[in-house]
Amino acid sequence: MATSSVSKGCFVFKPNFKKRKISVPVENYFNEGKSMSEDIKLRFETYQLIWQQMKSETEQLQEELNKNLFDSLTGFLQKSHLGFLKNSRDWSCQIKLREIPTAALVLGVNVTDHDLTFRSLTESLRNNVTPYVVSLQAKDCPDMKHFLQKLVSQLIDCKDVECKEGKNIQTIQKNTCYSMDFLSSWYRNVTQKTDPKLPSRKRSSSSQCHSPPVVLILKDMESFTTKVLQDFIIISSQHLHEFPLILIFGIATSPVIIHRLLPHAVSSLLCIELFQSLSCKEHLTTVLDKLLLTTQFPFKLSEKVLQVLTNIFLYHDFSIQNFVKGLQLSILEHFYSQPLSVLCCNLLEAKRRTHFLSNNQCENIRRLPSFRRYVENQASEKQVALLTNEKFLKEETQSLLENLHVYHTNYFLVLRCLHNFTSSLPKYPLGRQIRELYCTCLEKNIWDSEEYASLLQLLRMLAKDELMMILQKCCSVFKSSSGKQLGSTAKTIEEFLAQFQNLDDTKEEEGGSGSQPKGFPKTDLYHLQKSLLERKELRTSKKPTKFEVLRGKVVNFIDSLVRDYLLPPETQPLHEVVYFTAAHTLRDHLNASPRIALHTALNNPYYYLKNEVLKNEEGCIPNTAPDICIAYKLHLECSRLINLVDWSEAFATVVTAAEMNADSTISEETSEIIHARFIRAVSELELLGFIKPTKQKTDHVARLTWGGC
Known part of the structure; x- marks a missing residue:
């Protein structure tokens, strides 16, 4: 692009848009390294489908968990503002009116999840309480000037403020000193210009629509400068009758921090009510129950991979978002590194895809360690057919995939039933949370462990009421299933419950205790020793009661369920198709060194x-x-x-x-x-x-x- 000019000058060369670099489709990245396969696009689409389903399930779960918290917060804010409107003209309530309604929202130490919570809270408050919701962070408010400047700018940007009003204020704010007087006058002008012809949905019988409160959310209350907080609270309390303010403190540690940052003279100006969000561990248990302990999603994690994700959660950040991102990375790595992950989908679709498997994919199935073990246990004629006949191999693959689906259905039902027993025992021999029990069952045969033996001993000492309550929970678990193999299990448990209800242990115990001597007669040492031996023999030869016999049957029944259905996934053929086992890869990506x-x-x-x-x-x-x-x-x-x-x-x-x-x-x-x-x-x-x-x-x-x- 040279020029033939002999004089000095400035030349403009327009870019050649035809040579612009074309972006590469994302699925093409699957066609690199060990991911070489003819099913690249299909694997990538399957990954996207599963991840979108899991993501939507997680978001829906988050909304359900936050619903109770947001409803209680909304009720508190509405009640506080209605009380302000009723008592605004009552001079006897002027002292009370100087107290700013304040919600102390304890969210926990998982700071990375707070932004999502506050975003949902802001949207909920704007839909149900007031259009004027402002969120501030400590890093943007080093002093009072920046605090008020951020507050004003966000109030102006609220959606329900008319464009003309916003332009007028934006022209004023360059030449105006930010103060509470300015905010009060702005609020007065905005509320007086509210259109009276609003729809009935946005108008209420009270004057709340014409004078909605201003909700200020301080996301990280612990990080704010003490002087800035004190000055703002003192000034705001003086203008509360003109500028109805409601505060929401986002607290990560403990509500005691409010009294540590604010002296009594300042904290007495706040009418504080405490709100507690759901515990991080309970949230994790719910996420695992919805995403992994179900047959809705075919993708599963091995014991080591699940341990890596839970260890990062428990020992680093307590962040559900980071846990879900780790789960997403696991899904991506599984579909990238495993060519047979094309069959990691719902059962009907997986059966359909087996008909279109190529010769290379059939060889990949034959190379799987679990499939090799399965072939070794078959008859010689069937072994030859599986290794040479592709049509027979595809039919057998369909059958094995169906068996794997039935295995997971029964596995999770028995796992929940066993958890009902373990979570009610002292010292929790197999863990208090179901994820701990799940990791143990994934790792090995649980009945070979010492903890399981102590579990059975404790179950044989349960009282009648405790045992019946646990059996009722197990019955509800099995009734929710439509499986064929465990269909009669609920009926068996109901029969046990009926037998327990028909027992009359009190009469049997009274009849048995009548034959025993109540005390020792006054005699010499020889006869006393003889009486003790007789009592010992009577105690050892005593027959078990009907309740003890029935309790033993229940324990044996639960033990048989565990041994039949809680086999480790490695025992199932084709488990590599749905299980991600590369824990070292995940650890290298997530654990920074x-x-x-x-x-x-x-x-x-x-x-x-x-x-x-x-x-x-x-x-x-x-x-x-x-x-x-x-x-x-x-x-x-x-x-x-x-x-x-x-x-x-x-x-x-x-x-x-x-x-x-x-x-x-x-x-x-x-x-x-x-x-x-x-x-x-x-x-x-x-x-x-x-x-x-x-x-x-x-x-x-x-x-x-x-x-x-």
Whole structure:
């Protein structure tokens, strides 16, 4: 794009839109590395379908869990504002009117989930209480001026404010000092200009529509400056009769923080009511129950993968959003790395897709370890057919997929039944939460563990009322199922309940206790010893009561259900199709190891840059590596204190190793360039935290790390 002009000038070249880079479809990324398969697009579409279904289920669950909290908050705000409207002209209530209605909303330490909660809360309040809802964060309000400025700007941007009013105020705010007087006058003008011809849905018999409250949400109340909070509360209480304000404090720790930040003179100006959100652990249990402990979604997690996700949740952030993102990553990795994940869909669709499996996919099925074990247990004729006849293989695959679906249906029913027993026992031998029991059942045969043996012993000591209550819960669990194999289980439990109700243990115990002596007669030591032996024999030879016999039958029945239906997933053929087991891959993505990553990048830049020139033998320092890599490798050879002069000379030697001959010398300009490159590399290492300046020696730096990694 040269020009033939001989004079100096400025030339404009229009871009060639025809050569614009075309974006690559997302599903094409599945066609890389170990994901090579002819079902790329279908796998990607299946992943999108399953994830969208799980995402919508999670969002619906979040709305249901927040509904009670939002309803109680809405009722509190409406009640507080109606009380203000009724008593606004009563001079005896002027003291009460100086108290700002305040809702202390305790959300927990999962701070990353708070934005979603506040977003839903803001939408709910705007639909049910007032159009004027403002959310502020501490980072945007370092002082009172910025606090009021943010408050005014968000109030102006409210949807229900007319465009003309917004323009007028926006022209005023450049030349206006923000204050509560300005807010009061703005609120008075806005409420007086409300159109009286609004629909009946937006008008109420009271004057709430014409003077709606202003709800101010402080998302992170603990982070606000104490002076800013105190000044705003004191000023707002003086203007409450002109500017009806309601506060909502978002609290992550404890409500005690309010009294720690605000003195009594300020906190007495607040009419505080406490609201508690659902516990993070309870929320996690509900999410697992809706997404994993069900046959609605075919995708499942192995024990190690589920343990990685729950450990990150319990020991790092308590964030449900991060847990769901980890679940999404697991689904994506499963459909990317497993070619047979094309069958990870609902049962009818999976059966249909088996008819269109290619020869390569049939070979992939034969390579599965679970399918190999299944073939080894078959007759010789069937083994030959499974390994040679593709039509027979597809028919058998359909049957195995159906068996896998039935297995999951029965598995989750028996798991919930067993959890009803374990959650009511002392010390919780198999865990208090169902996810703990689920992880144990995924890992091994649960009946081989010592905890399960102690569980059976405790079940054989349950009282009649406790046992009947648990059996009623189990009966409701099995009644909700439409499975064929466990269809009669509910009837069996109902029969047990009927037998318990017909028992009359009191008469039997009275009849049995009448034959025992009430006390020892006055006699010598020999006869006393004889009486004790007789009583011991009577106690050991005592027959069990009808209740004990029936209780033993119930325990044996539950034990048989566990042994029949709680087999680990590894025992099921084709379980690799629906189970994601690459826990190490998930751990590498989610558990950050910055020190290892930095050492790998600086010690072996080829690992990330994939440049063939950077390949070198271990222990060598190539001059083609980035400057920071050369400086890093040289600093590994030094002790705690590094001489900058020696370091610089070694750096220059490595950089110019390929360019210099035995007799050649470096020019002064090249030396200055190398020196500048060395200074930049050292500065970058200091920024990363590998070295620091030291006062012990002026021309030395101190090494902050020791060892290779």
